[in-house]
Amino acid sequence: MRFTRVTLFFIAFIITLGFYQLGRHFVSEVEPQTFQATEEVLVDVANLLAEVVTKGVQENHLE
Secondary structure, eight states: OHHHHHHHHHHHHHHHHHHHHHHHHHHHHHHHHHHHHHHHHHHHHHHHHHHHHHHHHHTTOOO
């Protein structure tokens, strides 16, 4: 009976460790891609805002 519990504990531990490593791997892969996608959107918004401000400065519509 004790051997079965110890064996099941080690099997559960190995499976948990495997899922932990898999999760760490996925997070390390996803984070840079997320940051890159967010950066691209921020650059686009900054360019659009710069165009609006430039047009406002040229027409003296800034308050």
